[in-house]
Amino acid sequence: MRMPTLRVIEIFDSLQGEGYWTGVPMTFVRLAGCNAAETGLGCARWCDTPGSWSAGAGEELDVSEILGQVRLPRLCLTGGEPLLQSAGVVPLIAQAHGRGIKVHLETNGTLPPPVDAALLESTGEVLFDWAVISPKPPDYFVAPEWEGLVDELKLVVDEGLGAATAERLAARHPEAIISIQPLWEDPPRPPVSGRSPGDATTPDRPSRLSPSEHQAIALVMEHPGWRLSVQTHKYLGLR
Ligand code: SF4
Numbered sequence: 001m002r003m004p005t006l007r008v009i010e011i012f013d014s015l016q017g018e019g020y021w022t023g024v025p026m027t028f029v030r031l032a033g034c035n036a037a038e039t040g041l042g043c044a045r046w047c048d049t050p051g052s053w054s055a056g057a058g059e060e061l062d063v064s065e066i067l068g069q070v071r072l073p074r075l076c077l078t079g080g081e082p083l084l085q086s087a088g089v090v091p092l093i094a095q096a097h098g099r100g101i102k103v104h105l106e107t108n109g110t111l112p113p114p115v116d117a118a119l120l121e122s123t124g125e126v127l128f129d130w131a132v133i134s135p136k137p138p139d140y141f142v143a144p145e146w147e148g149l150v151d152e153l154k155l156v157v158d159e160g161l162g163a164a165t166a167e168r169l170a171a172r173h174p175e176a177i178i179s180i181q182p183l184w185e186d187p188p189r190p191p192v193s194g195r196s197p198g199d200a201t202t203p204d205r206p207s208r209l210s211p212s213e214h215q216a217i218a219l220v221m222e223h224p225g226w227r228l229s230v231q232t233h234k235y236l237g238l239r
Contacts, residue, residue, distance in 0.1 A: 003062035006088035007032035009052045009080065011069045016076065016104075017233025019132060019179045020152050026074040026104065028239075029066060032058040033084040039110050041136040046158060046183055052080035063092050067099060074129075076104040083111040090114050093127050102129040106154075109133040112145035133176075140165055142172070150176040154229060157182050157216040166219060170226070179229035180219050182212040 009030040016024045033055035036044055044050070051057065075096055082089060082105060093103045105128045114127060132152045135142050137160035142150075153176040155166050170178050209217070220226050233239065 003064060004088045004091045005060050005062045006066065006085050006092065007055065007058050008061045008066060009058040011066065012239055013072055014239050015233060015236075017231050017236075017238065018181060019154050019229045020177050020227075021074075021104070021130065022229070022232055024074065025072050026076045027070040027072045028076045028078055029070070030058075031077065031079045031082040031085050031089075032056070034080045035084060035110060036081070036108070036136065039141075040138075041108065041110070042138050042160065043108075043136040043156070046156070048184065049078075049080065055084070063088070063095050066092060067095055067101070070096070070099075070101055073100070074102045074104060076106065078106040081108055081111065083107050083114065086111070086114040090127065104128065104130040104132065106132045106134065109135045109142035109146060112143045113149055133173075135169060137161065140169060142169070147172065148175055152177045152179055154179045154181055157212045157219070161215075163219060163222065166226075167223075170223075178223070178226040180216045180226055181229040181231070182210065182216040184231050184234050185210040185212070 009032050011027065011029050013025065013027050016022055016026050030049065030052055032052055034053045035041075036047070036053075077089065077092075096103050113131065128151075130151045131146075131149060132154050133142055133146060133150050134154040134156065136156075137158060140161075150173045153169055153173055155161055155169065155178070157180060166178070166180070170176070216228060220228050
């Protein structure tokens with residue numbers, strides 16, 4: 001029987017740069033294709049992976065060829081939108097689990113989670129070991145099938161993300177860790193006078209926070225159960 005295949009942009013080892021698992025080594029598997037244009041998402045202007053948008057980009061690899069390149073105990077499926085290839089993602093995860101590899105997912109949340117009915121029935125477990133949903137403007141839509149299954153909601157702070165939207169999403173996903181992430185701004189940064197809205201900056205040094213960072217810190221300071229997520233891999237020059 002022919003092995004399931006997936007369209008893969010790149011596979012590389014690095015540290016997780018964002019969110020709850022920041023600093024933990026993972027093998028990243030970036031899948032081809034993104035549905036932002038067809039679903040009207042407003043994230044293209046700050047997307048940092050435009051090379052993954054085309055469904056025909058990258059190369060076709062079967063599950064064992066992909067797993068043959070996974071040398072770390074955690075694999076992070078990212079994109080693009082990885083769930084566009086759910087038919088290949090399900091056997092990939094099953095075989096990764098068979099090798100003792102934990103599987104993380106980064107998705108925009110527009111597509112429902114694939115369900116492995118046999119796994120759910122026999123163990124009560126869902127497919128992913130860690131599911132990060134990063135809903136996008138303007139509607140911040142998350143497919144209803146994700147309710148109760150989200151480990152982490154990662155909300156990128158652009159001009160569309162107000163406190164009310166973030167609070168609505170957090171209330172809908174009480175099971176999730178809420179990570180508030182500023183937009184990345186390439187240094188050098190313009191100096192910003194004054195302290196951050198949450199008074200979290202050092203008072204005797206001028207703040208160099210971007211408007212998005214100011215807003216992200218203010219949101220977290222107003223919601224102490226939430227946390228700030230910065231893109232540490234970019235600060236360090238990692239992939
Ligand atoms: S959904 Fe993700 S990959 Fe697609 S354009 Fe938006 S940020 Fe980029």
